[in-house]
Amino acid sequence: MRHFFSLLALSAFASAAAAPLTLTLSLTDGGEQFFHHHPLMVNGQALSVQDVRFYVSGVALVRADGSEVPVAGLSLAELNKGTPPRHIEIFKGDAPTGEYRGLRFDVGVPRELNHRDATTAEAPLSIDDGMYWAWNSGYIFFSLHGNVGGTKVAHHIGGDSRRITVDLADLQKPGTALTVGAAGLTVPLNLDLQKLYAQGAGGEAWDFRKPAYQQVHFGPVADQFFLNASRAFSRAAERADPSVGRPVMPRDGH
Template identity: 65%
Template sequence: MNEVKFYVSNVALVRADGSEVPVRGLSLAKLPGSGQSSLMFRGQAPAGEYRGLRFDVGVPRDLNHRDASAARGPLSIEEGMYWAWNSGYIFFSLLGKSEGQAIANHVGGDNHRVTVNLADLQKPGTALTLGAGGLDMPVSLDLQKLYARGVSGEAWDFSKATYQQVHMGAAADQLAANLAGAFSAGGGTTAPAGHHP
């Protein structure tokens, strides 16, 4: 893995009763191949005890199709996350190599915005206490889970062209489906066995 980037939006802390407290903002998370393995969510929300958080990987529809040439911050064209040919942003990008073969796996499009649920209402041990300083929670991406399944349940095989350059179609659909279960609270990023994009 050389670089992983993805948009994080619609972040919300989850109370014990399942209600959500929104944390405003949209950010671009970057996990370079330098060994950094998790991202930290930072934001302001009422102090208290929560059972976790939920967030979307992607850009909200109302922002996804605006004029990117006028966008600033994480939506700037300079971030390299805009598809000029497809009118919209790349929601998730993984670039790297596997056995010398270049890998470019991208997911985008309004139908590929993924909600990640890291809240467990059944386990008191998952409580997250938020102090006056705001939210500061590590979230990890597990590449073994991200690439656990390929199209129609087959193995995700980087030696096949289908999985080397992913931008749309069945492989992108499967990658988006895998994303929801590839995140966890805390821990680190691990590479898929036998493959090192």
């Protein structure tokens, strides 16, 4: 993962100490852990996933009253066969300490950055990062590459209207609270790859044998892929800490 931190002043933190807020991601296949050496079975077809990449921006912690505390930064999450598909750091920024009900973030690039000149931008918005559509004057927000029976597939989401907002703040459930302490907080997330292919255009089954489902960039299949992706992220389950009898967030590698 590479970071691009905005030049916003941190004056919002003046009344509270800042601590690191880290988001990690694990890939799943339905309710099970995903492994790169196992194919993703979609409608009876075996999809070998090569890489998953997406931008994380607009991160905000949500207070109990529903107001948001922005956490500045933009990062490019990269998950491929060279990285374990569990607890990969996808974002890190500074947040004020305190109690929160949850968090929200966007998958994509803010409009004010989406149409800048990628040839002069720094990572992770550089043209060398391979996430820019020169023909479409904008960035690819989310991409998955792989192959099915030797046929290469590329599934992309992009465009200002397709920035995904992931809302993980439920004001009706006290158990969803987050505490940013002096040492910071790591929030584990899941991306269910199976949900990306929940259905194809018009509600039909996703079929990699059809060209429309192999190279997906725009049109009705891309519209459905966007809707599928917007439902594929979730907050990972917490594990119990037997020493104190309350849930704690799992850390990388555990």
